Amino acid sequence: MSVIDVTDLRKTYGGRAAVDGVSFTVEEGEIFGILGPNGAGKTTTVECVEGLRVPDAGRVRVTGLDPVADHEEVARVLGAQLQQSALQPKLTVREALELYASFHPHPADWRPLAERLGLAPKLTTRFAKLSGGQKQRLFIALALIGNPRVVVLDELTTGLDPRARRDTWELIEDIRAGGVTVLLVTHFMEEAQRLCDRIAVIDKGRVAALDTPAGLIRRSAGATVIGFSPSAPLDDRDLAALPGLASVQHKDGRVTLSGTDETVNAVITLLARARVTAHQLRVTDATLDDAFLDLTETTA
Amino acid sequence: MNTGILDTAVLRTEIRLFRREPGSIFWILLFPTLLLVILGSIPSFRDSDPALGGLRPVDAYAPVAVLLGLIVGGLQGMPPTLTGYRETGILRRMFTTPVRPAALLTAQMLVLGCASLLSALVTLAVGRLAFDVALPEQPFGYLLALLLALLGSLALGALVAALSRTAKIATAVGSTALFPAMFCAGVWLPVEAMPDVLAGIVSLTPFGAAAHALNEAAAGDWPGWSHLGVPAGWTVLLTAAASRWFRWE
Numbered sequence: 001m002s003v004i005d006v007t008d009l010r011k012t013y014g015g016r017a018a019v020d021g022v023s024f025t026v027e028e029g030e031i032f033g034i035l036g037p038n039g040a041g042k043t044t045t046v047e048c049v050e051g052l053r054v055p056d057a058g059r060v061r062v063t064g065l066d067p068v069a070d071h072e073e074v075a076r077v078l079g080a081q082l083q084q085s086a087l088q089p090k091l092t093v094r095e096a097l098e099l100y101a102s103f104h105p106h107p108a109d110w111r112p113l114a115e116r117l118g119l120a121p122k123l124t125t126r127f128a129k130l131s132g133g134q135k136q137r138l139f140i141a142l143a144l145i146g147n148p149r150v151v152v153l154d155e156l157t158t159g160l161d162p163r164a165r166r167d168t169w170e171l172i173e174d175i176r177a178g179g180v181t182v183l184l185v186t187h188f189m190e191e192a193q194r195l196c197d198r199i200a201v202i203d204k205g206r207v208a209a210l211d212t213p214a215g216l217i218r219r220s221a222g223a224t225v226i227g228f229s230p231s232a233p234l235d236d237r238d239l240a241a242l243p244g245l246a247s248v249q250h251k252d253g254r255v256t257l258s259g260t261d262e263t264v265n266a267v268i269t270l271l272a273r274a275r276v277t278a279h280q281l282r283v284t285d286a287t288l289d290d291a292f293l294d295l296t297e298t299t300a
Numbered sequence: 301m302n303t304g305i306l307d308t309a310v311l312r313t314e315i316r317l318f319r320r321e322p323g324s325i326f327w328i329l330l331f332p333t334l335l336l337v338i339l340g341s342i343p344s345f346r347d348s349d350p351a352l353g354g355l356r357p358v359d360a361y362a363p364v365a366v367l368l369g370l371i372v373g374g375l376q377g378m379p380p381t382l383t384g385y386r387e388t389g390i391l392r393r394m395f396t397t398p399v400r401p402a403a404l405l406t407a408q409m410l411v412l413g414c415a416s417l418l419s420a421l422v423t424l425a426v427g428r429l430a431f432d433v434a435l436p437e438q439p440f441g442y443l444l445a446l447l448l449a450l451l452g453s454l455a456l457g458a459l460v461a462a463l464s465r466t467a468k469i470a471t472a473v474g475s476t477a478l479f480p481a482m483f484c485a486g487v488w489l490p491v492e493a494m495p496d497v498l499a500g501i502v503s504l505t506p507f508g509a510a511a512h513a514l515n516e517a518a519a520g521d522w523p524g525w526s527h528l529g530v531p532a533g534w535t536v537l538l539t540a541a542a543s544r545w546f547r548w549e
Contacts (some may be wrong), residue, residue, distance in 0.1 A: 018446055050396050051395075052392065052395060052396065052398070052549075058442070072398050075396060075397055075398040076398050078396070079396075080393075080396035082389060082392060082393055084389055085388065085390065085393045086388035086389055086390060087390060087393070088313075088385075088390060090317055090319055090321075091313065091317060095313060095316070098309075099309055099310070099313050100397065102305075102307075102309035103309075103397040103398050103399045104397070105398075106400060142393075146397070146398075146430045249342025
């Protein structure tokens with residue numbers, strides 16, 4: 001069953017289309033990523049899902065409800081962590097948790113939530129005195145406090161150190177294990193690759209691709225990378241004729257090719273025929289990074 | 301309890317936060333009374349003055365100090381808080397919950413309104429106990445004038461908050477508006493002592509008219525309808541302007 005359903009969403013600011021025909025659905029229990037360069041329209045898209053913005057055209061449904069017309073009902077099933085926002089500087093962690101719990105008809109118990117997020121020792125600390133990571137964790141707690149069916153997390157780990165980022169990733173996996181659907185906006189490839197079941201790559205207000213992380217990598221031109229140091233020079237024309245080849249690089253006697261699985265087989269055949277030994281042969285999958293650059297470049 | 305624009309948990313939180321602002325507590329709750337105490341300590345202020353219709357200056361300054369508390373609450377207290385709540389995304393965050401962000405504005409106005417009224421009570425009590433300033437002889441008229449002046453002050457503060465993009469700007473605009481408002485209320489020269497032309501102009505402003513109304517009620521008369529109507533009219537105008545220009549983000 002789809003929890004979020006976006007069809008042909010359009011939103012224009014001052015004549016410029018920030019979101020220009022975006023469609024996707026998020027299934028129950030999924031971690032769905034929205035990935036894209038800065039200014040691609042990611043945040044505008046999720047703001048329409050949260051009901052913070054009114055779409056110019058298209059249809060947005062959250063558990064079958066319209067985030068604008070049925071705002072209160074949507075606010076009960078959707079928890080949001082916003083990209084840039086604060087709380088009253090002198091409000092303590094505990095007060096914030098109690099206040100936001102009071103907004104919901106069936107809130108989660110904030111004590112175990114605070115415990116799980118490592119906020120238990122900070123309950124009497126004022127918001128202004130929290131570190132960046134602690135503030136982020138408090139916002140996650142506030143997004144979860146209403147026992148939502150879906151949470152929207154926007155640039156959650158921006159500004160966190162690598163350890164705090166990894167802790168946050170584990171937490172998101174926990175949230176999903178608890179049955180909550182997650183819509184995650186990010187520009188970190190590693191984050192998307194690790195967490196997301198499916199990813200919509202948004203570029204210039206449009207969905208450039210929508211697939212699993214592995215699918216996105218597979219469909220990019222240089223999905224497989226082959227590197228080796230040949231015992232004797234290879235003919236460039238032979239290399240250029242390899243099937244599925246996307247690129248060739250020579251550096252310090254090492255050859256790096258990107259292409260498909262077919263390219264790998266052909267290279268091995270070529271090496272055997274030319275009686276060349278491939279030292280330090282490495283075949284690796286391209287990362288989501290490569291796929292992302294490839295996808296967002298080709299739509300430029 | 302939650303009725304859309306009023307939420308008791310939000311109100312409790314804002315009361316708690318107000319108590320953590322020593323600056324606001326001083327300027328709204330203590331400063332007006334302190335001013336009355338300082339003026340009342342000047343011996344000549346305790347002598348009857350024919351220019352004030354036989355009142356002592358300390359008597360004339362009691363309504364001024366009362367007005368001062370609510371002017372400070374509306375113009376210094378409210379604009380930076382509300383603009384800050386918008387600027388830092390607190391209103392936006394609240395928009396993603398089942399509670400309307402309007403609940404936060406209502407709570408702010410109630411907290412500052414109650415603090416201003418409390419300040420007025422303290423001023424009247426200290427004036428009565430320390431300087432033998434008579435309590436208002438027409439208490440209902442006095443309270444009505446006070447409430448209208450309070451609404452005018454909160455509406456003016458809301459307009460400043462609506463028009464200011466950042467909390468810094470709101471503080472600057474609020475403080476700038478504070479001086480003419482204080483002048484009209486009679487902080488430098490009580491309205492009874494102003495020359496006729498000036499008094500006529502000042503009585504068209506919300507706080508000048510409210511000062512007249514408070515004086516009338518203090519003396520035992522029901523305040524003139526024009527002195528009540530002027531702050532009421534300003535409240536309607538300022539509230540309309542504030543809601544026209546207020547942005548949630």
